[in-house]
Amino acid sequence: MHAWPASEVPALPGKGRDLRIHDSSTGGRVTLEPGPVARIYVCGITPYDATHMGHAATYNAFDLVQRIWLDTRRQVHYVQNVTDVDDPLLERAQRDGEDWVALAERETKLFREDMTALRMLPPKHYIGAVEAIPGIVPLVERLRDAGAAYDLEGDVYFSVAADPHFGEVSRLDAAAMRLLSAERGGDPDRPGKKNPLDPxxxxxxxxxxxxxxxxxxxxxxxxWHIECVAIALDHLGMGFDVQGGGSDLAFPHHEMGASHAQVLTGEHPFAQAYVHAGMVGLDGEKMSKSRGNLVFVSTLRRDGVDPAAIRLALLAHHYRSDWEWTDQVLQDAVDRLGRWRAAVSRPDGPSADALVEEIRAALSDDLDSPAALAAVDRWAALQQSGGGTEEGAPGVVSRAVDALMGVAL
Structure with missing residues (x-):
């Protein structure tokens, strides 16, 4: 499966800072110090509906991670999956009287178009669940042969008791896990399971x-979980730098995936840091396909909204926060984009060197994009008031905003 085209990332003077980010498995911040090649796995879509703002916010967060690493002169090995066969996809196809393969292909194509428009850097490997099946089967067989999995009426379940580190990713108690398992695709009440949490x-x-x-x-x-494990182990190996996704993936998806991988390899941890983006709401509820309370990136684009404004609307909120999409959020982003473009349209302006470092400092501090936006706002206001005459400074600002935040001015 192919990803989408990469937008050019401008080179900036100097060098970026190592990223300090919140790790769900420790509950605190860790400084990531990858080798020459930083490795990241971000869980992809189940393609039965278009890209909504919750998706966009998640992928925006991990695009920032990539851009920070590139600014430190590292290469980035980014892997993302597509869960192109799963119950929600099959149910939607049946509801609409559509072939499930055609539905998945159409929505994956639209997702690629949205990511391209938003200037999200593409993964090096973009792998569908269906194409990963030949690599998944041997892993399940190995787990079963090792006694870490068992048969139940023809299905095969993983035994969470096989992993002594189970629970370390989400840090939840058993009662909370059971509730979330029932809500998020598990079957804790199925008779015959050794443990209700076994996936x-x-x-x-x-x-x-x-x-x-x-x-x-x-x-x-x-x-679902073994799909991502097979893809990540194949392309990244154990101990990669960041496992990313929305906060609703911490349990069960990332918890179970970590256990699968750790039992398969006998190594720990699966990832050095587990990073989770907050949820985006609409009308007082989390945006979700099941509720249908969605704002689609493609719809906004069709309505003539500049993708750069959509991106600024995402960046205005800290990636870990839960926030509400409103018309005012979008209007504020449109207004900000106009101010910034006016500010960089002149040949000279206030010095940009300090601003570049301020953006770097903000983003390296747990992806503090609101602080980065505020720094550019101050520069733009100074430019508007005629506060500088350094030739070429607006061009440096334009390149910095593009390189570090993916916003083309």
Missing amino acids: MLWMAARPDQPSWDGGTLGRGRPG
Whole structure:
């Protein structure tokens, strides 16, 4: 599966700072110090609906991580999946009388278009669950052969008891885990499971549902968590720098994935840091496909909204915060974009050197994009008041905003 084209990232004078970021598994901030190649895995979409602002906010956060690493003169090895077969996708296709493959392909194509418009840097490897099945099956077989998985009426479940580190990612108690498991795709009440939290690794073929050859597992399809583990281990290996996604993925998805990988390899941790973006709401509820309270990136683009304004609307909120999308949020971003573009349209202006360092400092401090925006606002206001005559300074500001925040002025 192919990703989307990469926008050019301008080179800036000097060198960026190492990123200090909140790690869900420790509950505090850690300084990331990758090697020459920084490794990041961000969980992708289940393509049964268009890209909404909650998706965009998540991918914006991890695009900032990439840009900070690039500014430190590192290479970035970024991997993202597409869960192109799963219950929600199949249910939507059945509801609409549409072929599930066609639905997945259409919505994945639209997602690529949205990411391109928003100048999100693409993954090096963009892998669908279906194409990953040949690599998933041997992992499930290994877990079963090692006694870390068991059969239940043809399905195969992972035993969370097999991982002594289970629970360290989300840091939740068993009661909270059970509630979230029921809400987020698990089946804690299924009779016969060794532990209510045990997640499915392989679902045996169901009537009228797609299935694939699973070798000794029989025909079926993979569970959600093992999908990401297989892709991450194949392309990044253990101990990669950042596992990313929305805050609703901390449990069960990232918790279970970490346990799968740690039992498979005998190594710990799966990722050096688990980083989670907050939720975006609309009308008092979290944006979600199940509720239908969505604002789509593609709809805004069709309505003539500049993608750079959409990106500024995302950047105006700290990535870990939960926030509400409103018409005023968008209007504020449109107004800010206008001010910034006017400020960089002149050949000279206030010195940009201090501003570049201020943006770097803000973003390296747990991706503090609101502080970075405020710094550019101050520079733009000074420019408007005629506060500087350094030739070429507006061009430096324009390149810095593009390189570090993905906003083209």
